[in-house]
Amino acid sequence: MSGIWGKNLKLSIFGESHGKGIGIVINGLPAGLELDFELIDKEMKRRLPGRDNISTKRKESDSFEIISGYFNKNTTGTPLCVIIPNEDKKSQDYDKIRELLRPGHADYTGYMKYKGFSDYRGGGHFSGRLTAPLVFAGAIAKQILMKNNIVIGSHILSIGHVQDDYFDLAQVDINTINKINTKEFPVINEEKGRKMIELIQEVKSEQDSIGGTIEAAILNLKAGIGDPFFDSVESKLSHLLFSIPGVKGVEFGRGFEITKLKGSQANDQYYIQNEEIKTYTNNNGGILGGITNGMPVIFRVGIKPTPSIGLKQKTVNIKAMENVEIKIDGRHDPCIIPRAVPVVEAVSGLAVLDLIMEHGGNFIG
Ligand SMILES: Cc1cc2nc3c(=O)[nH]c(=O)nc-3n(C[C@H](O)[C@H](O)[C@H](O)COP(=O)(O)O)c2cc1C
Numbered sequence: 001m002s003g004i005w006g007k008n009l010k011l012s013i014f015g016e017s018h019g020k021g022i023g024i025v026i027n028g029l030p031a032g033l034e035l036d037f038e039l040i041d042k043e044m045k046r047r048l049p050g051r052d053n054i055s056t057k058r059k060e061s062d063s064f065e066i067i068s069g070y071f072n073k074n075t076t077g078t079p080l081c082v083i084i085p086n087e088d089k090k091s092q093d094y095d096k097i098r099e100l101l102r103p104g105h106a107d108y109t110g111y112m113k114y115k116g117f118s119d120y121r122g123g124g125h126f127s128g129r130l131t132a133p134l135v136f137a138g139a140i141a142k143q144i145l146m147k148n149n150i151v152i153g154s155h156i157l158s159i160g161h162v163q164d165d166y167f168d169l170a171q172v173d174i175n176t177i178n179k180i181n182t183k184e185f186p187v188i189n190e191e192k193g194r195k196m197i198e199l200i201q202e203v204k205s206e207q208d209s210i211g212g213t214i215e216a217a218i219l220n221l222k223a224g225i226g227d228p229f230f231d232s233v234e235s236k237l238s239h240l241l242f243s244i245p246g247v248k249g250v251e252f253g254r255g256f257e258i259t260k261l262k263g264s265q266a267n268d269q270y271y272i273q274n275e276e277i278k279t280y281t282n283n284n285g286g287i288l289g290g291i292t293n294g295m296p297v298i299f300r301v302g303i304k305p306t307p308s309i310g311l312k313q314k315t316v317n318i319k320a321m322e323n324v325e326i327k328i329d330g331r332h333d334p335c336i337i338p339r340a341v342p343v344v345e346a347v348s349g350l351a352v353l354d355l356i357m358e359h360g361g362n363f364i365g
């Protein structure tokens with residue numbers, strides 16, 4: 001069942017973009033955790049739609065209600081369920097095109113899988129809106145990880161061809177992350193950040209959209225976490241990262257660039273610092289044999305241009321079985337990347353928490 005994920009920490013997401021609400025049930029949280037609502041609010045705001053002129057105009061507050069699993073200001077250890085109401089639905093935009101398949105969105109595949117019965121409004125269950133509950137759950141994971149000194153940070157690495165500086169794979173540290181965290185538009189090179197915003201505004205004025213990449217780092221994961229083969233750290237992270245709508249690629253360390261190197265250039269050579277084993281370089285992104293090696297875990301996520309664009313496109317009417325043209329009105333993100341940054345961090349936190357729980361629950365708390 002696609003809406004359920006996890007081994008030790010189990011997630012079940014539900015809802016549709018234009019239904020009553022969306023939410024998540026989190027199983028496996030430790031009992032006795034006082035939730036950090038300031039952190040949850042902060043993370044939810046980073047993802048919020050309708051917040052600036054480079055995101056969708058749909059205005060949601062993403063205020064949430066915890067239905068179960070929280071009592072007397074503490075998690076109970078039983079399933080924690082949260083609901084986020086949908087407040088700003090404009091379903092008439094979708095009535096007009098209900099039989100026309102939006103190129104690049106999940107209209108056709110969803111129609112085939114659910115035999116035409118799925119809620120098509122606002123992308124239904126496929127909508128990027130369902131990343132709101134993921135951010136809620138991720139904020140709880142981040143809180144638990146932070147107690148254990150594990151920090152996750154990320155920046156926008158590229159929008160179209162405009163490229164930010166890369167993380168220094170072996171040297172990225174808490175100062176780098178803290179500096180990015182203070183920025184509204186999270187980039188290392190602010191000049192490049194301005195160019196990215198200009199590009200998003202340009203494609204928006206052309207009724208088009210643009211894609212890009214996000215680079216993320218997980219700091220202070222001890223060596224020895226993860227498994228070979230099926231539950232490798234890369235597999236666990238990728239599973240959740242590819243669950244984010246619009247994600248088309250994930251690469252670790254030097255990524256595909258490593259294929260162009262010789263072994264002598266690619267291998268991360270060892271040294272000892274303060275009785276800890278480190279590597280001079282971090283081309284493998286902190287993972288060897290599916291297991292953490294104590295260096296920062298670094299990866300990049302590639303996200304496609306938003307499928308719903310205002311420009312005319314060729315498509316079909318699935319009821320009439322006719323070739324037609326489609327022009328999509330409505331409130332769409334001209335670029336998904338800025339709003340996906342907290343989502344990438346959230347799902348990474350959830351994957352890491354699940355991995356760590358595998359290594360003994362007493363690590364948490
Ligand atoms: C935060 C976020 C916001 C998104 N906003 C939009 C949007 O406004 N319009 C749209 O067509 N797609 C948007 N998407 C992408 C679609 O949901 C996604 O492309 C679609 O469900 C098909 O899934 P796929 O691209 O993974 O194949 C968004 C995705 C995310 C993560």
Ligand SMILES: C=C(O[C@@H]1CC(C(=O)O)=C[C@@H](OP(=O)(O)O)[C@H]1O)C(=O)O
Pocket residue numbers: 017048049056057058060089090121122123126127128129130132245330331332333
């Ligand atoms: C509402 C959100 O984003 C939505 C994601 C989305 C899609 O197709 O993914 C389509 C748009 O929905 P609507 O047409 O109803 O405005 C976005 O606004 C959100 O992220 O909270």
